[in-house]
Amino acid sequence: MTIDENRLIYNDEIRSDHRVVVTGGAGFLGSHLCERLLARGKDVLCVDNFFTGRKENVAHLVGDPRFELVRHDITHPLFVEVDRIYNLACPASPVHYQYNPVKTIKTSVLGAIHVLGLAKRVKARVLQASTSEVYGNPAVHPQPEGYWGHVNPIGIRSCYDEGKRAAEYLFMDYHRQNGVDVRIVRIFNTYGPRMLPNDGRVVSNFIVQALRGDPLTVYGDGSQTRSFCYVDDLVDGLVRMMDQVGFVGPVNLGNPAEFTILELAQRVRELTGSRSEIRFLPLPADDPEQRRPDIAVARDRLGWEPRVSLDEGLEKTVAYFDRLLAEGGPAGGGAAG
Ligand code: NAD
Ligand code: UDP
Numbered sequence: 506m507t508i509d510e511n512r513l514i515y516n517d518e519i520r521s522d523h524r525v526v527v528t529g530g531a532g533f534l535g536s537h538l539c540e541r542l543l544a545r546g547k548d549v550l551c552v553d554n555f556f557t558g559r560k561e562n563v564a565h566l567v568g569d570p571r572f573e574l575v576r577h578d579i580t581h582p583l584f585v586e587v588d589r590i591y592n593l594a595c596p597a598s599p600v601h602y603q604y605n606p607v608k609t610i611k612t613s614v615l616g617a618i619h620v621l622g623l624a625k626r627v628k629a630r631v632l633q634a635s636t637s638e639v640y641g642n643p644a645v646h647p648q649p650e651g652y653w654g655h656v657n658p659i660g661i662r663s664c665y666d667e668g669k670r671a672a673e674y675l676f677m678d679y680h681r682q683n684g685v686d687v688r689i690v691r692i693f694n695t696y697g698p699r700m701l702p703n704d705g706r707v708v709s710n711f712i713v714q715a716l717r718g719d720p721l722t723v724y725g726d727g728s729q730t731r732s733f734c735y736v737d738d739l740v741d742g743l744v745r746m747m748d749q750v751g752f753v754g755p756v757n758l759g760n761p762a763e764f765t766i767l768e769l770a771q772r773v774r775e776l777t778g779s780r781s782e783i784r785f786l787p788l789p790a791d792d793p794e795q796r797r798p799d800i801a802v803a804r805d806r807l808g809w810e811p812r813v814s815l816d817e818g819l820e821k822t823v824a825y826f827d828r829l830l831a832e833g834g835p836a837g838g839g840a841a842g
Contacts, residue, residue, distance in 0.1 A: 673704030693759025
């Protein structure tokens with residue numbers, strides 16, 4: 506990747522990193538990131554429209570004088586004084602991003618334009634939460650950053666996949682054209698506490714179904730693969746990438762341990778001691794057959810690799826959902842199926 510390393514290093518010398526904006530900060534990943542940034546002594550402004558995020562995710566942070574919470578939709582411009590911006594605002598679960606697909610692509614594209622415009626004005630560094638979905642249904646396995654992907658441009662996942670691809674592109678041209686100090690991370694399937702019980706993603710669905718004794722809904726024959734990263738590892742990677750000097754990315758962040766969806770269902774059944782049956786349902790259109798990150802770049806440039814095994818991460822996530830369901834859970838708490 507061609508980057509003007511001198512310019513980035515110069516910007517670095519004149520910039521503080523104290524005031525941080527997290528868009529999508531009340532969501533699953535965003536709330537963990539806000540916590541981590543506060544623990545590192547930063548001032549954090551959490552910006553969210555609460556589409557899939559919840560005030561409860563950050564309620565425990567609200568008393569902290571260094572934490573602010575603002576209801577704002579990033580399809581509209583944002584004017585704040587800030588040093589760093591993590592752009593996480595975007596529904597991530599297929600169920601939620603397909604609910605209003607036009608809104609989803611507006612969030613990715615207009616949201617990117619607005620955070621990049623803000624970064625340009627105030628000379629902030631801005632990190633884009635991109636996704637393994639930019640690789641689509643990948644023909645190269647595992648996926649390195651140099652792979653351009655295999656994405657259906659007109660399918661039901663395109664609002665998300667193409668929105669994220671367009672956002673990456675915008676980040677690169679604001680960088681090349683305007684010298685904006687950008688970072689791009691491609692996040693692979695990440696799970697953990699604070700996913701919504703009705704989120705629709707596979708880990709939360711299976712755990713909630715197993716705990717309730719409902720059938721585990723495996724789409725297709727369950728032979729498709731994913732690689733699951735625990736949230737703490739992922740947040741560590743985001744912060745490391747933001748702190749990098751002279752490296753724009755993109756960089757893959759994910760756990761390279763790969764499992765079939767059927768293996769995941771069996772793991773969840775064992776860990777919860779559930780006797781739920783497995784119910785096979787039709788595979789959604791364009792569902793990628795395989796996915797595993799090549800993390801050589803993250804290892805080399807960030808000194809990062811995941812530390813939490815699937816079993817360890819699932820145990821923590823099961824404990825979270827167990828508590829949540831016992832307390833009655835947030836409104837609308839049925840697993841999507
Ligand atoms: P999430 O749905 O929990 O979080 C998204 C947050 O963005 C929510 O709080 C939501 O209310 C907010 N939001 C949505 N549209 C908005 C808008 N227009 N304006 C302001 N806020 C808005 O999902 P997550 O898993 O925490 O994902 C966070 C980011 O990471 C997303 O950008 C997602 O695409 C990316 N990502 C996540 C994963 C994963 O496995 N968790 C994988 C790849 C990429
Ligand atoms: N999946 C499944 N049952 C569910 C939810 C998802 O079998 O209840 C499958 C889905 O078809 C996909 C994989 O699990 O093959 C991961 O789905 P998820 O929505 O978590 O993430 P993504 O497809 O975006 O990677």
